[in-house]
Amino acid sequence: xxxxxxxxxxxxxxxxxxxxxxxxxxxxxxxxxxxxxxxxxxxxxxxxxxxxxxxxxxxxxxxxxxxxxxxxxxxxxxxxxxxxxxxxxxxxxxxxxxxxxxxxxxxxxxxxxxxxxxxxxxxxxxxxxxxxxxxxxxxxxxxxxxxxxxxxxxxxxxxxxxxxxxxxxxxxxxxxxxxxxxxxxxxxxxxx
Amino acid sequence: xxxxxxxxxxxxxxxxxxxxxxxxxxxxxxxxxxxxxxxxxxxxxxxxxxxxxxxxxxxxxxxxxxxxxxxxxxxxxxxxxxxxxxxxxxxxxxxxxxxxxxxxxxxxxxxxxxxxxxxxxxxxxxxxxxxxxxxxxxxxxxxxxxxxxxxxxxxxxxxxxxxxxx
Numbered sequence: 001x002x003x004x005x006x007x008x009x010x011x012x013x014x015x016x017x018x019x020x021x022x023x024x025x026x027x028x029x030x031x032x033x034x035x036x037x038x039x040x041x042x043x044x045x046x047x048x049x050x051x052x053x054x055x056x057x058x059x060x061x062x063x064x065x066x067x068x069x070x071x072x073x074x075x076x077x078x079x080x081x082x083x084x085x086x087x088x089x090x091x092x093x094x095x096x097x098x099x100x101x102x103x104x105x106x107x108x109x110x111x112x113x114x115x116x117x118x119x120x121x122x123x124x125x126x127x128x129x130x131x132x133x134x135x136x137x138x139x140x141x142x143x144x145x146x147x148x149x150x151x152x153x154x155x156x157x158x159x160x161x162x163x164x165x166x167x168x169x170x171x172x173x174x175x176x177x178x179x180x181x182x183x184x185x186x187x188x189x190x191x192x
Numbered sequence: 193x194x195x196x197x198x199x200x201x202x203x204x205x206x207x208x209x210x211x212x213x214x215x216x217x218x219x220x221x222x223x224x225x226x227x228x229x230x231x232x233x234x235x236x237x238x239x240x241x242x243x244x245x246x247x248x249x250x251x252x253x254x255x256x257x258x259x260x261x262x263x264x265x266x267x268x269x270x271x272x273x274x275x276x277x278x279x280x281x282x283x284x285x286x287x288x289x290x291x292x293x294x295x296x297x298x299x300x301x302x303x304x305x306x307x308x309x310x311x312x313x314x315x316x317x318x319x320x321x322x323x324x325x326x327x328x329x330x331x332x333x334x335x336x337x338x339x340x341x342x343x344x345x346x347x348x349x350x351x352x353x354x355x356x357x358x
Contacts, residue, residue: 046324049320079321
């Protein structure tokens with residue numbers, strides 16, 4: 001397993017710049033935890049919540065259809081009073097159906113305040129890795145990602161309109177097309 | 193020419209699986225306790241010695257002034273209070289380190305982690321919250337989570353704050 005790709009995240013850079021005035025933020029990472037990423041979060045975050053959403057969803061799918069309430073039971077690290085400032089979804093949303101994504105969005109929205117930033121990487125090419133990639137935030141908001149295996153599967157290639165429908169509590173703030181078949185998308189929580 | 197047998201043998205406290213080496217920092221430390229591979233403990237462990245867990249522990253580990261190492265074969269289902277906590281094996285429970293917590297490559301933790309310094313090596317698995325400014329009552333206790341899981345699996349709907357499948 002080696003480094004496959006690297007990109008410079010404008011979204012993270014702008015978040016860090018705006019966060020630098022006051023630390024003590026709350027961050028949720030829905031990918032696989034990595035030491036480098038935790039080091040990055042710890043510069044500005046008071047609380048870091050780490051949830052491997054994909055494995056949670058796989059476990060939940062085996063029992064029953066994904067519903068927001070059931071998902072909340074599985075997000076064990078999040079206290080009910082958590083108010084998140086940043087949610088890093090990485091590429092996990094690509095591995096959910098539109099219905100599942102809507103339930104996840106509904107569950108997450110309860111922990112977000114107006115303006116909470118959601119970072120997602122959406123695949124724009126026809127194929128993607130069999131399982132979500134592992135992301136690591138390095139110095140200067142450089143993001144490395146690795147695939148756990150070489151197997152590939154078809155990517156859903158969600159359109160902007162589909163994403164707007166499946167993330168009803170959030171509004172797209174920016175999107176940047178990357179050179180390697182992904183698009184960095186930033187959503188912000190709408191006012192309640 | 194010949195070394196005495198006792199010089200040739202490593203002390204149990206120095207030789208651990210997963211390349212873990214525990215070096216007592218304080219000369220007055222009375223030593224290191226080892227829970228071996230075949231040992232299973234249920235209940236509370238407390239005292240003033242460093243501890244290495246290669247077996248199974250269920251309950252509570254309370255060694256606030258000492259180092260706790262969960263070796264590669266160790267399985268702990270307990271909250272752990274220690275000075276420095278190193279995880280090479282599997283832990284289900286909250287970790288409270290007054291100095292540092294290190295989760296190594298082979299380590300897996302399901303629970304919340306609270307210490308001034310938290311280090312997660314590549315390949316380590318952690319599902320839970322990290323708090324680098326320890327406030328014990330701030331994070332939901334894994335024990336509560338386990339209890340609520342038991343409740344929810346009995347058919348009662350649990351509240352989102354405390355319920356989870358670990």
